[in-house]
Amino acid sequence: MSDTTPLIEPRVLKGFRDYPPEKMMPREALIETARRVYRSYGFAPIDTPALEYYDVLAGKGSEETDRQMYQFRDHGDRHVGLRFDLTVPLARFVAQYAHELGMPFKRYHIATVWRGEKNQAGRYREFMQCDFDTVGVRSLASDAEMVLVVSDLMRAIGFERFQIRLNNRKVLNGLLEKFGLRDRAAHVLRAVDKLPKIGAAGVRDELLNVTGISPTAADNVLQLAQLHGSNEQMLTQLAATCRGNELAETGVSELQQVIAWSAAVGVQEPILQLDVAIARGLDYYTGTIIETFLDDLPSIGSVCSGGRYDQLAELFTREQLPGVGASLGLDRLLAAMEELGLAPATHTPADVLIAQFDSGLIPQYFQIARDLRRLGFGAEVFTDARKIGQQFKYADRRGYRAVIVVGADEVASRKIQVKWMADGKQLEFPWDENLSEMASWLRKQLNRE
RNA sequence: GUGGUCGUAGCUCAAUUGGUUAGAGCAUUGGAUUGUGGCUCCAAAGGUUGAGGGUUCGAUUCCCUUCGACCACCCCA
Structure with missing residues (x-):
């Protein structure tokens, strides 16, 4: 090359990042920890292609999915997309190999996913998720086990001050049904989910003006979302509120069971906290839902979320394949640790x-x-x-x-x-x-x- | 995707209401120190002021576009 050859500016795409050794060492340490914890519960590793047929990834398809998924035509004019989570590929995977896998199927999957979202601190277009799921088990023992895995994982990473917030979609759906709000469930839950951020008045405002429900219904919802107290107290109150609605009653007893089984090995308050305002994972969760927050940096959001979904693979097979599992947001957690000055001290690779x-x-x-x-x-x-x-x-x-x-x-x-x-x-x-x-x-x- | 704040050396920041050669600390490299790191001292290198265009005698400063970072919304790990 001559001196006059124009140089290419070295740069990376918006929302994408390089990982120099000092970033990669703690990253690998975290991955190693997740792997160790998952394996210790009998989860086995899998991997799937980063690129899949668009319609496999899009599923039912929605505006949101379309906006977030990187998609294009490949050289053979196939419509393809980059995976944006690890649950959809899991659904395809179990539907495709259900007979060979045998149930229950417990797998972990640590891999990169892509979302074409506007980036912010702790929020990137390319990031790594560390998922673990149990497929084919209806027993709530798997739900409780999920809680235990998350708790173990957080401790293994080095966190003591965190909360696993537990809720159940059956309770939410049942109560919304009871309040006559079933048709607006998604909107209501979305508003409720903002409680810690915009406060009770804000949620009420949104319920009335955006969601358009009656003041009585809004107050019912708010009262529910603001339930507080010990897990036991809340269960008692919830049980009273839910009386008469079968779905909600089932939800309460499920919560009770998960809490009891988790407590059997010491995972309880203040780590595990019932929180009726947790409503995320609107798409496919049908039972237990959990979210994990850092006491010292709640603003970064949930670093590990999951739950139970009865129809994991319904888009791909007629077989009933329930799933329960959670996803650790590795990059978000690392961003949090960096901000808190908790980045694990690492030496050179060699001694x-x-x-x-x-x-x-x-x-x-x-x-x-x-x-x-x-x-x-x-x-x-x-x-x-x-x-x-x-x-x-x-x-x-x-x-x-x-x-x-x-x-x-x-x-x-x-x-x-x-x-x-x-x-x-x-x-x-x-x-x-x-x-x-x-x-x-x-x-x-x-x-x- | 919508709205907003901001971009000066690798990093953190200077540079008089637009004024001529854009500075400093830390970091880097070399030397003081040819069998020993951190501390200290000396020196060097490092910039088309994110990029492109416009206004002007003159732009780091003003305007437009674009790229990027961040914030709010949306959504979410």
Whole structure:
């Protein structure tokens, strides 16, 4: 290329981001944690194509879906789209392979999804979801298990101050039916959902003016949404309110059951809180619904939402395939952790750096590195012939805990120098077959005993 | 998708109601320091003021367009 060739400006699309090492390390750590927790409950991994037929992803289709989904014609003129969540692909997947999978089918799926939305802090056009779902189980034990997974996951990530808010669509739908608002359920629930944001007066206002329901009905709804107290108190009150409507009564007993089973292993207030104002996931949820909020940053929204849907795959098969599961918003959670200064402290991928004193000793450096790796340590050989001071500076900046120094003197004496970066102390170990002395010291220093 | 605020070095910010050569701190690179990082000192590099057009003798400053970030709505992880 000549100097006059116009340069291409390096840039990324709106709502898309690069992940340098310092962003990627905590990201991978989080993914690893999610994977570990999911597996510990017996969920198995799957993956599906990022690109699918448009009509598979669009489902019933709506203005909103159309607006959010990236879609285009491929080279064979097929109408295709990028997945915008992991639940629709799951529905297609279980419908397609139901017979081979066997029920119950428990899967987790950690993958990127795309939405053509206007971006904001913690809200991107490309982001990662960490879903887990149980398909083919009607028992509420799976609902309770979902709560336990979320609770375990949040703790494993390092959060103590969070709330899992629990609700049930049957309660909401039953009561709306009772109030004669069934036909306007979506609007009413949407208004209710804004309670924490715009307050009771705001919700009432929206119910009256936007949704157009009667003042009596609005007050009924508001009174319901503002129920508060202990889970037990709320259940009692709810039961009274729901009396006479079969659907709502079922919902209350479901809530009761989920709360009781979760409590059996200690997941209860204040972590698990009944909240009648939680109404999201309007599309397909039919029973239990949960949302997870951070006590220290509620404004970022739910970082983990889920629930039960009776007709997961109804668009793809006549078989009845109920599902229950939740989705961790990895990128949103990371954005929250960043804002709260909770980004997990990560060091370099490797444990020790082997400095290069003399290019003639590179075979020895490679051998030491190989031996360390066999012993379970990560080891990087500094491959560039730079001044030793600069190599130490590199080690320091990258967060290396230890630096190995071997020069002519060490070769002569068959010793290895190891400098512990935190305190600057340097120790000498015999350079023997299995590096056992150095290995046990390193293990101790790195808390790997 | 609708409405709004904002874009100056990699980052955080300066630059007199439009005035000539756009500065500083941190970060980066090199040196002081040819077997040892952080601290200190010296130096260098880094900018078509997001981009394009317009008004003007003159634009970082004013106007339009566009790209991007953020905020509210919509929706949602």
